[in-house]
């Protein structure tokens with residue numbers, strides 16, 4: 053039966069006979085130049101895909117002089133590529149063109165060939181014609197990365213789809229086939245880098261950079277390499293103490309510097325193309341340079357120097373804030389932290405360091421503004437971090453398709469370099485002269501049979517990869533691709549799932565924390581409503597609701613001054629009540645419940661309205677899915693059905709907890725007199 057294991061690489065057989073005939077003609081005979089491991093992967097993918105889509109195994113020609121109907125190779129190997137095409141191809145790019153019944157796929161590099169192969173298969177999945185193709189594709193972002201938060205005991209921090217596919221019982225897994233399948237999935241959407249252990253590096257994981265585990269890490273890296281993916285490791289900043297028996301991890305200490313250099317040299321003996329280190333330092337109780345009175349630049353540069361001779365890089369996370377805050381203290385604002393820590397260090401980082409910045413200033417909430425750090429450091433490489441795993445967006449029990457959210461973030465104009473300096477143009481390196489940059493995200497994959505727990509959450513992984521390849525793709529394009537590749541030809545099925553996905557983020561937002569204020573979740577695991585769960589805690593995540601109003605005053609005029617971290621245009625937008633968008637109102641302002649939104653309703657009435665309608669819409673998602681019974685195979689139908697049933701129930705819980713809380717605080721009844729439990 054269908055488990056969802058194949059993801060969007062299902063390659064369901066093409067039934068349209070005209071198309072079938074057309075495709076078969078192009079794949080009568082294939083010549084694939086080269087025989088490196090990556091080219092072998094491309095060949096394997098193509099053969100497997102064609103067998104499945106067309107039910108045929110094309111004949112492979114090797115340079116016999118006979119002309120193949122489909123020719124594949126790098127520009128170095130394919131003689132007939134025009135100069136014009138050659139010039140347009142950049143690293144990892146490819147071209148696919150066809151004329152007179154012949155198809156040519158060329159990659160600038162072997163990896164380009166592999167990406168081109170996946171593109172070619174996608175054309176078939178989308179049932180596109182292959183006549184007169186003129187495709188030239190280059191990835192927009194240099195680093196297109198995945199971070200796993202996997203622990204060696206087999207658990208995954210914030211994982212909602214089972215255990216790790218990389219580790220079990222404090223060892224690297226023997227199930228290399230599953231890792232290979234993951235590499236295929238990632239490569240098909242253009243991912244080219246992965247850090248496969250959690251950024252919180254615990255005791256055993258610290259040893260991944262030692263000979264105890266390097267042979268195993270190398271096995272994993274060997275698999276990823278065949279799919280054009282570079283392997284990185286998250287490291288423990290205190291490794292010199294824990295592993296090297298030194299008394300300090302001070303980045304300016306000569307012994308520490310020597311220790312890292314030796315350690316790095318050893319890693320490269322096992323993994324010659326090792327990507328580098330991902331570092332969470334001085335964040336949430338993780339060790340870092342602060343202990344020794346050093347700043348982040350000093351801390352990162354020391355590692356960068358050790359990696360530089362091998363071409364390795366340091367991904368240094370900016371998720372740094374005071375996680376021992378006193379709720380009584382109204383001066384400290386967690387949202388300010390990343391900018392306050394890093395902006396003053398612009399220009400001090402080595403050019404093989406990249407700052408990895410979460411999309412928002414807080415922590416992957418369903419709605420928060422874009423981090424003001426993007427574009428604020430013209431002399432420092434920056435990359436963007438998204439969260440595919442749905443920590444705060446329903447934990448893969450609720451449907452929450454994040455592509456629309458990511459599009460908003462990528463398109464957000466920072467005004468860093470004047471008008472039209474969107475986030476996507478910062479992190480693709482086109483705005484400033486960054487040596488390294490790109491996008492990364494926390495994976496939503498685990499060892500559940502269908503990878504993501506919620507089958508439809510596969511769309512988030514797919515969409516992430518596609519947007520990272522090209523942030524200019526529209527939500528509709530990406531969504532259509534995924535839906536067709538995953539669910540086939542039935543227009544009603546495609547239409548219904550497409551709509552469900554596109555509405556789901558706003559639906560989730562509407563029955564959870566209102567108007568950008570965030571949180572209101574159960575502390576610890578972060579699932580389900582608890583309005584005051586974090587209100588008196590150390591985490592700096594407050595909403596300040598009282599009997600008059602709610603929200604965090606982050607203005608310069610009367611609040612924490614956070615708004616000043618934005619460039620002028622955005623500062624003006626957020627600073628003033630009159631211009632601040634409704635969706636972020638409570639993130640930036642503290643207002644009375646009776647404050648009228650731009651939509652014309654009061655804050656309190658908005659809370660009631662959205663929570664009633666949100667829960668209803670969650671019910672409608674379930675109904676929409678039910679309408680597909682018999683049109684989607686029963687196994688996958690059932691999987692999704694169960695999640696949607698839970699979501700519909702849980703949305704009511706959210707609705708009632710939130711509505712009751714605000715009714716009790718404000719004493720203001722619902723204008724429409726719906727049931728609010730007193």
Ligand code: GCW
Pocket residue numbers: 201209210251252332336371415416443
């Ligand atoms: O989102 C928060 C999570 C932590 C996580 C941390 C981080 C890996 O609740 O579990 O730790 O962010 O991004 O470092």
